[in-house]
Every structure is written in C-alpha cells, then in structure tokens.
Amino acid sequence: MPKDIEVDRISKTYGSGDGAVHVLDDIEFHVPEREFVCVLGPSGCGKTTLMKMMDGLVEPTSGQIKIGGSVVTEPTDDAAVVFQNFELFPWRSTLDNVALGLEIRGMGEEKRYEIAREWIDKVGLDGFEDSLPSELSGGMQQRVGLARALAVDPEVLLMDEPFGALDAQTKDRMQTQLLKLWEREKKTVIFVTHDIRESIFLADRVLVMGEKPSGIVADIDIPFDRPRWKDRISVENDDRFEDIERELRAHLGLTEGSSEDTLEAT
Numbered sequence: 001m002p003k004d005i006e007v008d009r010i011s012k013t014y015g016s017g018d019g020a021v022h023v024l025d026d027i028e029f030h031v032p033e034r035e036f037v038c039v040l041g042p043s044g045c046g047k048t049t050l051m052k053m054m055d056g057l058v059e060p061t062s063g064q065i066k067i068g069g070s071v072v073t074e075p076t077d078d079a080a081v082v083f084q085n086f087e088l089f090p091w092r093s094t095l096d097n098v099a100l101g102l103e104i105r106g107m108g109e110e111k112r113y114e115i116a117r118e119w120i121d122k123v124g125l126d127g128f129e130d131s132l133p134s135e136l137s138g139g140m141q142q143r144v145g146l147a148r149a150l151a152v153d154p155e156v157l158l159m160d161e162p163f164g165a166l167d168a169q170t171k172d173r174m175q176t177q178l179l180k181l182w183e184r185e186k187k188t189v190i191f192v193t194h195d196i197r198e199s200i201f202l203a204d205r206v207l208v209m210g211e212k213p214s215g216i217v218a219d220i221d222i223p224f225d226r227p228r229w230k231d232r233i234s235v236e237n238d239d240r241f242e243d244i245e246r247e248l249r250a251h252l253g254l255t256e257g258s259s260e261d262t263l264e265a266t
C-alpha cells in the first residue's frame with residue numbers, strides 16, 4: 001500500500017562554526033498517499049538533501065520526516081530512489097541491475113529474476129535483459145533505473161532529477177512512460193526537477209523551494225485531468241498551463257520574457 005509523507009518542520013545545517021551551511025529552514029508539508037508531487041528550486045537550495053532525508057540517508061538537524069506514520073531514521077524498504085546519473089552497476093546486465101534491490105532484500109534467484117523480467121517488460125526493455133549499461137542509450141539506462149526502483153514495490157518513489165541528463169525527445173518519452181506506470185501502480189512520488197514545464201505536466205502539485213536557507217515558498221495544485229500522457233498537446237496548449245508556468249517562474253524569481261524554461265540557465 002502506498003504511504004503518505006509528513007515533513008514536519010525540518011531544518012538542516014551541514015557542519016558547524018564558521019563552516020556551517022544552513023540549507024533547509026523549517027520545511028513543512030504533507031504528501032497524501034498516491035500523490036505525485038514535483039519539487040522545484042534554485043540550484044543548491046537543498047532539494048537533494050531533502051530527498052536524502054526522506055530516504056534516511058541524511059539526518060535532519062531538527063524536525064522529522066514520517067512515511068506512513070513512522071519516523072524515518074535510516075534507509076528502509078518503504079522508499080526507492082531513482083537518480084539523474086542512473087547509478088547502474090556497469091558490470092551487471094539489465095536483468096541483474098533490475099534484480100539488485102530484490103537481491104539485497106534476500107530474495108531467491110528464481111523469484112527475483114521472475115519479478116525483474118516482468119519489470120523489464122513493463123518499461124519496454126524486453127530483449128535487452130543481457131545487455132550491459134554501456135550497450136544501452138541514456139533513456140534505456142534510466143528505464144533500467146526506474147524498473148530497479150519499482151521492482152521492490154516501494155511505498156514511496158523518490159526521483160531526484162531522473163530525466164535531467166536526457167535529450168528533449170527521450171525526456172518526453174520517459175515522462176509519458178512514467179505517467180503510464182504511475183497511473184497503474186499509483187505510488188506516492190516525489191520528483192525533483194529543474195524543468196518547470198516537466199513539473200506541470202507530471203505533478204498533482206508543485207512545491208517551490210526558495211534560496212537557502214530554504215523554505216517552501218509556493219505550493220501549487222495542477223488542475224489537469226488524467227491521463228495526461230494520452231494528449232500531451234492539449235494539456236500544454238491549455239491556457240492554464242501557461243498561467244501556472246508564469247506563476248512558478250515568478251515564485252522562482254525568473255524574469256518574464258526569458259526564453260529559458262529551466263532553472264539550470266539561471
């Protein structure tokens with residue numbers, strides 16, 4: 001069963017004394033189970049730090065995060081993470097990369113390969129079971145990363161700029177594939193991105209973080225019906241899409257009229 005996420009007055013300072021970096025300041029929000037939330041924010045504002053906290057890899061200085069009511073203190077089976085740089089093992093085949101999380105959880109070979117093959121099929125990589133990451137395109141490698149995360153059937157999927165390294169066309173295809181999978185699996189998803197339009201297309205709700213020490217400066221509902229992937233053009237041509245984009249840009253302090261729609265350009 002997907003679980004909700006409660007971020008309860010989180011602050012984070014790295015280091016101490018003169019070298020202290022105050023990154024997150026009193027962050028508070030709730031994500032109901034099965035919701036798809038995107039997080040936008042300027043470079044270095046602490047998005048990855050927040051994701052690592054949800055995965056139990058970084059400890060908050062104060063406050064707490066709860067997944068399904070339990071305080072996160074260490075990595076657990078509740079959450080699975082997908083990273084921008086894929087983080088696949090180069091010497092492992094697609095099958096063995098996808099099966100990795102199940103192997104770590106102690107599942108026997110026959111069962112884990114069965115589940116891994118199902119996921120390889122669901123992300124459209126059948127036929128590439130024996131390929132090494134170096135034999136796959138960036139988009140295919142990220143599909144391996146996605147399959148590996150979903151194969152363990154996590155309650156929560158944490159995605160840290162997963163499509164940031166992909167070209168525009170591959171990114172479009174991956175967004176469609178992710179939405180199709182999400183509509184079937186309905187995990188609770190937190191998805192960090194620098195791409196404003198990507199956030200509007202994917203999310204039920206977009207959270208905007210400010211400059212560090214960061215708080216949440218905006219929390220915006222995205223009104224478009226689902227499934228959105230079936231008619232992306234209508235979603236993007238809806239007048240409200242541009243209004244929301246303008247609103248998000250304003251919250252991010254991006255100047256009107258700039259041709260860039262990603263924060264990386266700032």
Ligand SMILES: Nc1ncnc2c1ncn2[C@@H]1O[C@H](COP(=O)(O)OP(=O)(O)OP(=O)(O)O)[C@@H](O)[C@H]1O
Nearest residue numbers: 014015021023041042043044045046047048049050
């Ligand atoms: N382990 C650490 N020790 C000290 N400082 C750190 C550590 N990890 C991150 N920081 C600092 O915390 C700040 C936030 O980093 P973080 O990677 O969370 O930001 P981000 O919003 O994900 O950045 P980007 O958008 O560039 O990926 C940065 O100033 C970074 O240098």
